[in-house]
Amino acid sequence: MADYDAVVIGAGIGGLSSASLLAHQGLKVLVVEQSGRIGGCCSTFERNGYLHDVGASIVEIIQPIEKIFTMLGTTFQNEVDLIPCDPIFSVMYRNGERITIEKSLEATGEVISSLDKRDGERWKDFCNYFSELSEVTIDALFFDPADNMMDMMALIRKNPKLLKFLPTFLQTYQDLFLKFFSSSKVLNTMAYQSLYMGMPPALTPGPFAMIPYTEHTGIWYPRGGMIKIPEALLRLGQKDGLEIRLNAPVEKVIIRNGRACGVRLEDGSEISSKIVVSDVNPQMLYRDLVGLEHLPWLIRRGVNSLELGKSLCMIYVGLDAKPDLEAHHSYIAVSMREVNDFWTDHVETGVMLPAEKNYGLICWTSHSDDSLAPEGHHVLNIIPESFYRLKDGNWDTFKDQFVEEYIDYVSDNLVPGLKDHITQVISSSPLDYERSLRLPEGALYSFNQDLAHMAVFRPSAKSNAIKGLYLCGSGTHPGGGVPTTTASGIIAFNKIIKHEKL
Ligand SMILES: Cc1cc2nc3c(=O)[nH]c(=O)nc-3n(C[C@H](O)[C@H](O)[C@H](O)COP(=O)(O)OP(=O)(O)OC[C@H]3O[C@@H](n4cnc5c(N)ncnc54)[C@H](O)[C@@H]3O)c2cc1C
DSSP, rough: OEEEEEEEOOOOOHHHEEEEEEEEHTOOEEEEEEESSSSSSSSSEEEETTEEHHHHHHHSSOOHHHHHHTTSSSSSHSSSOEOSSSSSSEEEESSOOEOOOSSHHHHHHHHHHHHOOHHHHHHHHHHHHHHHHHHHHHHHHHHHHHHHHHHHHHHHOTTTHHHHHHHHHHHHHHHHHHOOOHHHHTTTTGGGGGGTTTTTTSSGGGGGGGGHHHHOOOOEEEEEEEHHHHHHHHHHHHHOOEESSSSOEEEEEEEEETTTEEEEEEEEEEEEEEEEEOOOHHHHHHIIIIIGGGOHHHHHHHHHEEEEEEEEEEEEEEESSOOOOOOSEEOOOHHHHHHHHHHIIIITTTTOOTTTOOEEEOHHHHOOOGGGTTTOEEEEEEOOOOOSSSSSHHHHHHHHHHHHHHHEEEEEEEETTTGGGGGEEEEEOOHHHHHOOOOOGOOTBBBBBBBGGGGGOOSSOSSSSSSSEOSSSTSSSOOHHHHHHHHHHHHHHHHHHHOOOO
């Protein structure tokens, strides 16, 4: 008799999504989490009265999150106090000019027209095109498995409108933007969002050029911090008997006769279960927790060929005054070319961009939710562009100087007086993320999110090598992001219900 029906490795959004659904189905479920906190990259920590988000700082395209709460018998809005963020973002040009983009499509059209009249006219065409594309692709691609070609054919049979948009999958984010807009000032307000997919515009698959449109359907921040989403999933799961153990790192998935039948923790204890669900990076799962010796050669080859994706350095800042910013998110204006070149000239060579040429995002979470800091105080997440592999030295020796120089640049050139009001600075380098969350190379979406790593090319939700082993999280379809990893948890749950007698 097994201790549990299912053991879930990792209390990230993917793991808690599948775990809460399995518990709601009446199954005996245990989540084991290596760290002392739930939520993984979608979490929040407190330091000296300031609440900082570990990674994710916003949710958009929330249909998968709404869906899981409905499946759990409630609603997202009932369980989490969602604050709508409007304006959506502001763009900071290096000459000191700024523009602010509101949720309203009309107001945005006017801003774009003020930058370039013709592009302002094309904004409406852009919105119409991506409104239709997002309606078709979000429903089709987020909720069904894409483990193999049969799944893909079933997906197209179920959503024949997808065929109309198939050519966009062969184009890039950049191709599609250049079809609609020509002014560099306009293009420079929309290049950065390709990094929401973890890829530069020249490599991001075309459908994701919908992001600068879908942001206008709403972006939200959970009052109290991003951790409120995993907390709600855990709370609902616990009502159905879900158990969780923190500070319980899994060392091995126990495999007998080709079937996963439990886990061994690093303290040597063993927990038996009828199935195992993994929310950790799939390459790490197969190489370290399962062992490549258990995999047929073809799958071993596939696992080894996966390329880890983008990582970054996060700077958590506490302030004793309101910063000179306008919106939850502010980007430094950047061209598609600069973002593409960063990949070839810097990520590949390991030579960091100097602070004055770096670009990135400033996330002002306390603009949306003033409960995150003591009265009159604020919190920012400052995110310069960066990567894991440095040519010289490593992040432990490089981080402090990198953070200091970037804050100096931002304070002297973009957010006047910022430095005078800083009360605390904490930072997490790609190496820190690797250590604290066991994200290999700090890769925030596990793998690249180009065509070669999407859908059937991402590891399957139902392991093809080990019976009784299921995968969810950003390393599986439909990829990284809080809503998408929620969707991965739903997909893994559906696979389990279909294939296992528990
Ligand atoms: C800096 C950053 C910014 C981001 N910004 C956004 C954003 O604004 N909006 C958005 O939607 N998404 C954003 N994302 C992406 C999003 O947060 C992630 O894709 C998503 O939260 C990943 O969830 P997950 O369940 O796949 O994995 P994770 O969050 O990585 O969770 C996996 C869990 O498994 C645990 N674990 C690992 N190994 C073991 C082991 N051996 N034993 C037990 N437990 C283990 C880890 O500790 C972790 O808690 C961001 C990510 C980062 C890092």
